[in-house]
Amino acid sequence: MSDNASATAAAxxxxxxxxxMVAALNLDNAAGAIDPDAPLxxxxxxxxxxxxxxxxxxxxxRYGFQLRSDDEDNVRIFASLRSxxxxxxxxxxx
Amino acid sequence: MKPRRTALTAHAGPEDIVAWRAxxxxxxxxxxxxxxxxxxxxxxxxxxxxxxxxxxRFMVGFSxxxxxxxxxxxxxxxxxxxxxxxxxxxxxxxxxHDGKGASADVPQLPYPEMPVAVDSAPVPExxxxxxxxxxxxxxxxxxxxxxxxxxxxxxRNGRAEAARLGFLDGQGTSFAIVGTVPAQHSYGLESTILxxxxxxxxxxxxxxxxxxxxxxxxxxVPRPRLLVSTPFHLRALLESQVGLPxxxxxxxxxxxxxxxxxxxxxxxxxxxxxxxxxxxxxxxxASRRTGETVRWTPLADIRLDQQDGVTFASGGHVDGRQRLGxxxxxxxxxxxxxxxxxxxxxxxxxxxxxxxYLNHQLGAVTGVEDGCFFMPDDGTDESIxxxxxxxxxxxxxxxxxxxxxxxxxxxxxxxxxLVFVDxxxxxxxxxxPRAELKALLAKHAKAAP
Numbered sequence: 031m032s033d034n035a036s037a038t039a040a041a042x043x044x045x046x047x048x049x050x051m052v053a054a055l056n057l058d059n060a061a062g063a064i065d066p067d068a069p070l071x072x073x074x075x076x077x078x079x080x081x082x083x084x085x086x087x088x089x090x091x092r093y094g095f096q097l098r099s100d101d102e103d104n105v106r107i108f109a110s111l112r113s114x115x116x117x118x119x120x121x122x123x124x
Numbered sequence: 125m126k127p128r129r130t131a132l133t134a135h136a137g138p139e140d141i142v143a144w145r146a147x148x149x150x151x152x153x154x155x156x157x158x159x160x161x162x163x164x165x166x167x168x169x170x171x172x173x174x175x176x177x178x179x180x181r182f183m184v185g186f187s188x189x190x191x192x193x194x195x196x197x198x199x200x201x202x203x204x205x206x207x208x209x210x211x212x213x214x215x216x217x218x219x220x221h222d223g224k225g226a227s228a229d230v231p232q233l234p235y236p237e238m239p240v241a242v243d244s245a246p247v248p249e250x251x252x253x254x255x256x257x258x259x260x261x262x263x264x265x266x267x268x269x270x271x272x273x274x275x276x277x278x279x280r281n282g283r284a285e286a287a288r289l290g291f292l293d294g295q296g297t298s299f300a301i302v303g304t305v306p307a308q309h310s311y312g313l314e315s316t317i318l319x320x321x322x323x324x325x326x327x328x329x330x331x332x333x334x335x336x337x338x339x340x341x342x343x344x345v346p347r348p349r350l351l352v353s354t355p356f357h358l359r360a361l362l363e364s365q366v367g368l369p370x371x372x373x374x375x376x377x378x379x380x381x382x383x384x385x386x387x388x389x390x391x392x393x394x395x396x397x398x399x400x401x402x403x404x405x406x407x408x409x410a411s412r413r414t415g416e417t418v419r420w421t422p423l424a425d426i427r428l429d430q431q432d433g434v435t436f437a438s439g440g441h442v443d444g445r446q447r448l449g450x451x452x453x454x455x456x457x458x459x460x461x462x463x464x465x466x467x468x469x470x471x472x473x474x475x476x477x478x479x480x481y482l483n484h485q486l487g488a489v490t491g492v493e494d495g496c497f498f499m500p501d502d503g504t505d506e507s508i509x510x511x512x513x514x515x516x517x518x519x520x521x522x523x524x525x526x527x528x529x530x531x532x533x534x535x536x537x538x539x540x541x542l543v544f545v546d547x548x549x550x551x552x553x554x555x556x557p558r559a560e561l562k563a564l565l566a567k568h569a570k571a572a573p
Contacts, residue, residue, distance in 0.1 A: 055552050084552045086334055087360050096336035096366060 040119065047089075047115045054088040055081055066112040082108055089114075094123035129249035130279050132159070132187055133321040138244045141326045143180040144300060144345045149326070150180065155187075157241035159248075162188035162220075165236055169216030172196050173207065173230065174308070176222045180329035181235050182307040183317050185220045186257075190275060191248045196257045198308045252276030259310050261404045271404050273443075280441035281407040282318025284423040288411050289350075289373065289398065291323045299373065300345035301327045303352040304338060310404040311377045315352045325350065335364035348372035351393070355381045358389055370394045376414070377402065380462075386414035401462065406437045406446040410460070419459040428454060451478045470499055470511065470537070482537060486513060489528040491520040494548050497539060498561045512565050513539030514548055543568045 048061035082104075086097045097107070107117045135142055135152045143150040162184055166172070172189045174196050176182040189196045197214060199206050211217045211230045222235040250256075256275040286292050291299065301319060305312040320327045328345050332338040338361055342349055351374045353361075358376060361368070362385070371393040376386075377400040386397045401420050402408035409428075410420040422428060425440035428448075435452040438445040451463035463481045470477050482497040495515035517525060522542055529538055549560035 081552070083334065083356070083360050087364055090335070090364050094365075096364065097334045098336045098340070099333045 040115070043119055044112065044115045047118055048111055050088050050092055051085055051111070051114075054084050064111050066115075067110050069110060070108050070114070085114075089118060092124075093118050093121070095121045127251045127253060128276070130252050130276060132156075132190060132248045132250055134324065135247075135321075141298065142320060143183070143327050143329055145180065145329045146344065151241075152247075153244050154241045155184070156245045156247065158184045158238045159187040159191060160245060161238055162236065163192040165233070166192050166194065167218050167231060167233065169218045169231070170194055171210075171214040171217040173202075173210065173217055173219040174198070175202055175219060176235060176307075177331060178222050178235075178329050179303060179307050179316060179327050179331060181222045183320065183327065185235070186307075186317060187321075190250050190254075190256055193254070195255050197260075198257055198310075198313065199260045200309075250275045252279070257313070259313075259404050273407075277407070277441045277443060278314075278318055279322050281314055282322040284425065284440055285314060285400070285408050285411075286319055286323030286325075288423050289319075289323070289375075291319070291325065296324070297348060299323075299325045299348045299350040301325050301350045301352055302332065302338065302341045302345060303327065304332055304357040305352060305354060305378070306331065310407065311400065311402070312352070314402075314408055315375055315377070315400065319350075319352075335361045335366050339366050339369060342369040342371055349395075350375065351395075354378045355385065359385060362388055362392060368393050372396070373398065375400055381414050383414055383418070390415050403446075403448065406442050406448065409437050409442075409448075418461060419455065420462060421459050428452065428458075428460060430454060451481065470497075477534075477537060482511070482513075482533065485532045486515065486529065488532070489517075489520075489525060492517045492525070496548060496556055496561070497537075498565060500562070500565065510540045511537060512541055512543065514543045514545050514561065514564060516545060516547055541565075541568065 044066055045061065048064050051064070052061045090096050107114055133142065133152065133155075138151065138153040140152045141149045142152050142155045166188060172185065172194050174182055174185040174189070176185055186196050197210055197217065199210060207219075207230060218231040218233055220233045220235060252275055254275050255272050256278055257273050259271045259273065261269050261271055283292065291297070301316050303312055303316040305316070307313055307317055316327050319325045328341050330337075330341055332341040338351070338357070342351065347370060349369070349371045351371050353374065353376055355376055356379070358374070358381070372395040374389055374393060374395055374397045376397065381399050386399070389397050396413060397415055398411050399414045400408055401410040401412075408423060409426050410422045412418070412420045423440060426437060426442065427439040429436055429438070430452070435448045435450065435454070436445045437448055453461040453463060455461075463478050463484070470479055470482070479497050479499065483495065486492060486495040486497065493516045495513060495517070498512045498514065500512060515525065522544065526538065526542060543564070545564070548556060549564060551557055551560075
């Protein structure tokens with residue numbers, strides 16, 4: 031895949047994960063309005079651990095892998111939409 | 125008079141297993157050795173903020189505080205503001221932690237390295253009248269309200285729960301507990317720590333979060349297994365596409381569980397699901413097997429009585445006579461139905477009911493797929509605010525539905541307007557945010573001729 035094609039794929043996945051998050055959490059934001067680099071916790075989107083579990087469930091159904099607390103750094107995975115999308119890109123089975 | 129005392133733990137044998145760590149089981153002797161080691165290294169302050177995330181370490185910290193004559197503080201949150209407030213109200217507060225520690229300037233005590241137990245120690249005896257923990261509830265003013273629990277009350281609560289679950293039948297069966305709830309919350313304290321100390325169980329040290337973590341934790345402990353969880357974690361576990369290990373018993377509390385989810389959990393996990401009813405003020409009060417019955421049965425020695433529509437709990441581990449914040453329908457046999465919190469009380473022209481009760485009646489009408497009542501904000505004029513209702517019932521005519529409701533409800537509670545919709549704006553947890561319902565009502569009012 032050329033650099034261009036892989037950049038497009040990454041952007042597509044970013045948009046897809048944003049859609050999934052908005053749907054899973056019934057967010058008021060339009061998916062495209064989520065800043066991919068803003069923190070998901072606290073001052074960013076203000077998600078809490080219940081939301082994280084909701085998103086993790088949606089991710090496992092859509093991309094066919096389970097998130098775990100012990101083998102990955104959750105703080106890093108859920109640092110931003112981009113880091114979550116990167117994690118999905120690395121671990122997806124479908 | 126000599127003060128009455130109760131053992132720190134009812135585990136009788138020095139080799140009894142009290143906890144499971146990833147590498148090995150922890151015996152009662154090792155646990156007591158850890159407790160005494162920590163008790164000796166506690167600072168002089170009287171109050172301990174125990175933020176240990178590891179459940180075993182939390183239990184050691186809780187026990188060491190008891191042995192050393194200190195009081196464990198268990199706030200609902202460990203935010204910086206909360207810890208500062210606690211430090212101001214409880215001089216000498218220090219924080220036991222096993223990770224990042226508390227975020228305010230109270231003295232920090234990292235959980236120490238523990239030596240391997242070399243000899244058998246006697247089980248410490250703790251005075252039953254001594255305050256063991258202070259839990260905090262959110263008061264009506266928003267300021268936390270302290271709820272003190274004596275050691276004797278905690279033990280009675282734990283034993284009553286253990287008896288209800290059949291753990292004190294003399295068979296000596298030890299359940300391995302996997303908890304998804306924090307030990308710092310009253311339900312987690314009662315159903316993981318006290319069931320271990322006084323219900324003959326052994327706890328898994330971790331607190332699994334994701335469904336895959338819960339599965340790993342369950343698989344790491346021997347049967348019989350007890351999963352101590354919430355409706356939310358149970359739903360996530362059942363919806364995720366993970367293989368579920370056989371789990372002999374599941375507990376659920378903190379929010380109402382549907383009979384459907386309860387039955388699905390029983391089928392897929394292969395065990396019995398028991399829902400616990402209680403509150404921080406009174407502790408655990410009743411249980412039910414949600415897949416089989418809607419009625420709650422009080423724990424042994426717990427009595428409920430009512431006065432002017434308010435229910436009070438007393439007896440057993442309950443301190444005095446505690447007012448309950450829920451709408452309860454008491455049966456002649458002592459069992460009861462729960463109709464929701466007083467917070468959703470509706471009072472129209474002096475007649476009272478709860479939104480939960482109204483929603484239940486609406487949902488019980490044949491042809492109603494989903495529905496809810498909504499109490500608009502009180503108007504500023506003298507007019508009586510009426511209830512609205514939203515309903516998903518594609519096969520019903522409005523008149524049919526109103527007629528059916530008239531048979532079930534006092535006319536004052538009949539909805540005006542009754543709005544037919546394609547679906548309700550439920551959020552991810554199945555709740556209906558008030559703001560959403562408000563917007564839906566406004567949209568309807570605008571569309572109306």
